[in-house]
Amino acid sequence: FWIQFLVQQNELQERLGHIRDLASVRRLRLLDAVESQMFYAEASEAETWLREKRPLLTSTDLGKDEDSVQSLLKKLEGLERDLGAFQQTVGRLAKLSLGLVDRGHFDSTKIGQKQAQIEKEFNELQTLAKEREKHLLESKKVFRFLRETEEVVEWIGDQTAVAASEDYGRDVEHVELLIQAFDTFLSGLSASEGRVSSCIKSGRSLIAEGNPQGKKIEVKLVETQQAWDDLKELAHARQEALAGAKQVHVFDRTADETIAWIQEKDATLTSEGYGQDLETIQALVRKHQGFETDLAAVKEQVESVVEEAGRLAGLFPDAKDHIEVKHEECVDVWSQLVEKAEQRKDKLQQAEQLQTYFDQYRELIAWINEMIAKVTAPDLAQDVAGAEVLLSRHQEHKTEIDTRADAFTNFYATGNTLINQGHFLANEIQDKIRVLEQRKHLLNDTWERRKIIYEQNLDTQMFKREADLLENWIVSREPTLQDGKLGESIPQVEELIRKHEDFEKTIEAQEDKFHALRRITLLERAFQRQQEAELAARQAEKERVEKERVEARKRREVQRITDERRREGERRQGQRDLRPGQEMNGGIEISDKPTSVVITDQDLQAPVILVSNLSGRNSPVDTQNPDPVESDYSLARSKSAVIDFQSLRLPHETADSPIGLQKSSSISSLFGDRLNRKGDIKRAESMKSDLKKPKRTPSFTTRRRTQSFRKLQKLEQLDQLPPVEIQGILDRKHELQSGGKKAAIRSWKTLYTVLCGQLLCFFKDQDDFVASKAATSPIIIFKAK
Numbered sequence: 001f002w003i004q005f006l007v008q009q010n011e012l013q014e015r016l017g018h019i020r021d022l023a024s025v026r027r028l029r030l031l032d033a034v035e036s037q038m039f040y041a042e043a044s045e046a047e048t049w050l051r052e053k054r055p056l057l058t059s060t061d062l063g064k065d066e067d068s069v070q071s072l073l074k075k076l077e078g079l080e081r082d083l084g085a086f087q088q089t090v091g092r093l094a095k096l097s098l099g100l101v102d103r104g105h106f107d108s109t110k111i112g113q114k115q116a117q118i119e120k121e122f123n124e125l126q127t128l129a130k131e132r133e134k135h136l137l138e139s140k141k142v143f144r145f146l147r148e149t150e151e152v153v154e155w156i157g158d159q160t161a162v163a164a165s166e167d168y169g170r171d172v173e174h175v176e177l178l179i180q181a182f183d184t185f186l187s188g189l190s191a192s193e194g195r196v197s198s199c200i201k202s203g204r205s206l207i208a209e210g211n212p213q214g215k216k217i218e219v220k221l222v223e224t225q226q227a228w229d230d231l232k233e234l235a236h237a238r239q240e241a242l243a244g245a246k247q248v249h250v251f252d253r254t255a256d257e258t259i260a261w262i263q264e265k266d267a268t269l270t271s272e273g274y275g276q277d278l279e280t281i282q283a284l285v286r287k288h289q290g291f292e293t294d295l296a297a298v299k300e301q302v303e304s305v306v307e308e309a310g311r312l313a314g315l316f317p318d319a320k321d322h323i324e325v326k327h328e329e330c331v332d333v334w335s336q337l338v339e340k341a342e343q344r345k346d347k348l349q350q351a352e353q354l355q356t357y358f359d360q361y362r363e364l365i366a367w368i369n370e371m372i373a374k375v376t377a378p379d380l381a382q383d384v385a386g387a388e389v390l391l392s393r394h395q396e397h398k399t400e401i402d403t404r405a406d407a408f409t410n411f412y413a414t415g416n417t418l419i420n421q422g423h424f425l426a427n428e429i430q431d432k433i434r435v436l437e438q439r440k441h442l443l444n445d446t447w448e449r450r451k452i453i454y455e456q457n458l459d460t461q462m463f464k465r466e467a468d469l470l471e472n473w474i475v476s477r478e479p480t481l482q483d484g485k486l487g488e489s490i491p492q493v494e495e496l497i498r499k500h501e502d503f504e505k506t507i508e509a510q511e512d513k514f515h516a517l518r519r520i521t522l523l524e525r526a527f528q529r530q531q532e533a534e535l536a537a538r539q540a541e542k543e544r545v546e547k548e549r550v551e552a553r554k555r556r557e558v559q560r561i562t563d564e565r566r567r568e569g570e571r572r573q574g575q576r577d578l579r580p581g582q583e584m585n586g587g588i589e590i591s592d593k594p595t596s597v598v599i600t601d602q603d604l605q606a607p608v609i610l611v612s613n614l615s616g617r618n619s620p621v622d623t624q625n626p627d628p629v630e631s632d633y634s635l636a637r638s639k640s641a642v643i644d645f646q647s648l649r650l651p652h653e654t655a656d657s658p659i660g661l662q663k664s665s666s667i668s669s670l671f672g673d674r675l676n677r678k679g680d681i682k683r684a685e686s687m688k689s690d691l692k693k694p695k696r697t698p699s700f701t702t703r704r705r706t707q708s709f710r711k712l713q714k715l716e717q718l719d720q721l722p723p724v725e726i727q728g729i730l731d732r733k734h735e736l737q738s739g740g741k742k743a744a745i746r747s748w749k750t751l752y753t754v755l756c757g758q759l760l761c762f763f764k765d766q767d768d769f770v771a772s773k774a775a776t777s778p779i780i781i782f783k784a785k
Contacts, residue, residue: 057128
């Protein structure tokens, strides 16, 4: 029994061991299955994540503007960070799959393939991320370029409105102010040229880099360059026009009384300069800080004035207009004061930086004055040696001047840099540069003139020395010729003959020196050139007088022919049969009594406007076919509803029958008096009138009609624009600028608005509408929604 028990015990132990072995194997296989399933689960999550991110990287959306591109870049940065973080997951999967494969996992083949696929997709995502980043950066550059271009084009448009202005002033003083203002405008234009060049250079760089939107960039470049060229052409034409306008106003001033302009300036801000040294400037800065503190009390006073103005306007409605004027004037003065205070603060800060530059200016001016004193100090030498020494010393001065050339060049370059940066003392810096250039030119010119004088003096002294030597030689030889001994014997005579022959040979040897004295000295040559120049000037003056005489005769002949044609036209007009009493024709009523003539927009095709020429006569001019001479002055344009004339009559009428001319509708001079004529205009052309009490002086233009100006004025052609359809007061709020950018100032403004065809124009008030002074750029409402 015991043996059987042991056998069964051994058998049980063997079976138990076998079961344990099978359990261990089962456990290992289950562990492998768990690890493989964990791998597959993580791999599935990784594949899902990669598939989710792929559409974000393969998207063709590169943004619609700079902000959207920046947003996409930020999203891409986040995605790249996610990819970087996900790389750890890929590494963990790789480590897990490698362990399973190395351990001989039963599914190692599929595990390796799955890992390879995940790594491939991950690498593709990284490549796509780099490519998308590249494309987005290119798109960002394009949108930045387009934004800068839009800003430049918009700025050019604003400047074009200034350059295309038709305001030529009221008198000489006014036009001089306009010229000064326009010179400042041109300086700003020159200072801003670098901005345009930078924009164009940026576009060229993008094209050179092979940007996909190269054609669009090229179009923008051409548009910007064309707008800039047109602006410069308009500015040049405006400058010429203002110069011509000044001449016209000089003529007007001879017939009108002198007008005095009194302009009050703020004593605190404008009476003081910006200091001549650092201590003075710093003291002015401290003083200005105290001034800004005092502005608080001024502000309270201004607010009190505004509040009182509103109260008084409600109490006294009849004085509302006057109160509003004072109210606006007070607010404007306050705004200008605050602005001037800020400007002065900035200018004082800049003045501190400018002192070093001005110190260098004073040093160079002092050196120039010293050199001029050195150059002009010596007197002319009276001998050859002194003249040579003087010329040598003068050349040493030139060497010293040349050594200072770099200092002047650096000074000019620094000044021009400050001017180009828009320094508030740009004009003063320009004056310093101009004065220094003038003084430097004066120094060089003085040195050159002195050099010429010294060379002429040296040449003259050499001539005098040679002449003195030859004269002394002649004097020393004269006793030989005056010797009365003729010899007392043949040998003596022969000896005297031999000596005389030797003397003649000596004279012949000196003959070249005497011929040399016949040369023309530098002083004589300069005098000859002066005489030739004076002769040429007299001849040129004679030719000019003769040419003027011929031109005057031609003008008299042209005037005679013109007068004959005018008299012939009047004679033919007088031959027309007119019924006594009243006659109605083409909307014009004529009677023997004082009456009025009503001309509607449908009666005439082109306005007949009286132009006052320099001779004092008024003659009708067809605006569609202006005379080439008289068109130098623009036709009178006005919005006046009634025009009073001293006489507007046909040839058969007497001076006692004045006729009033009334226009049926009020149309701004911005669009011209577009009166459409259906009848015969010869009657209107034959009318002659003398203004009794002119309401206003006819305007004129001296602008040269350049190509860009004609393009700009295309909308102002009298025979092309439709009449005014609606006009009145509107409130406007400027929300967006071109390119979708928000406007800097987005407040409501009340503007006088005119609708002409598809063009909506804005003016400050009706008077500005009459004077053609636009408050802002017009809006084309064609196909507007």
